Amino acid sequence: MQRIVILVSGRGSNMEAIHQRCAAEGWPAQVVAVVANRADTAGLRYAAAQGIATAVVDHKAHASREDFDTALADVIDGYAPDLVVLAGFMRILGPAFVRRYENRLLNIHPSLLPAFPGLHTHRRALAAGCKAVGATVHFVTPELDHGPIVMQSVVPVHPGDDEQALAARVLATEHVIYPLAVRWFVEGRLRVEGGIVSHTGGASQVLL
Numbered sequence: 001m002q003r004i005v006i007l008v009s010g011r012g013s014n015m016e017a018i019h020q021r022c023a024a025e026g027w028p029a030q031v032v033a034v035v036a037n038r039a040d041t042a043g044l045r046y047a048a049a050q051g052i053a054t055a056v057v058d059h060k061a062h063a064s065r066e067d068f069d070t071a072l073a074d075v076i077d078g079y080a081p082d083l084v085v086l087a088g089f090m091r092i093l094g095p096a097f098v099r100r101y102e103n104r105l106l107n108i109h110p111s112l113l114p115a116f117p118g119l120h121t122h123r124r125a126l127a128a129g130c131k132a133v134g135a136t137v138h139f140v141t142p143e144l145d146h147g148p149i150v151m152q153s154v155v156p157v158h159p160g161d162d163e164q165a166l167a168a169r170v171l172a173t174e175h176v177i178y179p180l181a182v183r184w185f186v187e188g189r190l191r192v193e194g195g196i197v198s199h200t201g202g203a204s205q206v207l208l
């Protein structure tokens with residue numbers, strides 16, 4: 001059984017999607033803990049209601065980014081994870097933390113990376129006149145919203161779309177690609193060579 005720890009900062013809808021698909025599809029894995037950097041999050045409430053272990057590591061209680069990262073890693077390591085999943089975790093993690101979980105730390109970002117790393121991705125895509133947008137699951141490297149791409153989803157931009165409409169359209173696809181990417185990881189189907197990820201069976205990693 002692969003042990004998955006999921007980190008959230010808020011709503012936790014991607015965490016919920018991963019947890020539900022893991023149970024429904026019988027992955028060789030289990031979500032063993034959900035960890036948040038804030039106590040009052042919908043994500044933590046969902047996890048607790050499902051009987052998943054929860055923990056809070058409050059970034060405001062730590063003097064430096066390094067101290068926070070160390071405290072967070074100590075809590076995570078208490079659950080002995082095979083995979084750490086960032087699901088709407090809105091803190092930047094330092095290089096020591098990222099190296100500690102090298103090749104077993106996944107993130108989802110609501111843009112077609114390498115376009116639009118950072119915040120306000122949908123607003124920036126609209127301002128740039130993009131005709132298609134999407135989401136990216138990637139292995140985490142010390143560079144923000146960067147790293148070997150595991151899977152992407154692509155959706156159209158319709159005339160008259162605002163930021164909220166785009167965010168909702170992209171989020172619906174996040175709930176498909178993130179569980180699938182995690183499933184492939186726990187099934188040992190992902191290979192990373194020279195910064196490029198492939199599926200051992202040659203499956204397509206773009207959802208259109």
Ligand code: GAR
Nearest residue numbers: 010011012013014087088108109110
């Ligand atoms: C998702 O759209 C995710 O892609 C984004 O935050 C949202 C979290 O929603 N992540 C980032 O922007 C990370 N750079 P959720 O809490 O409902 O899963």
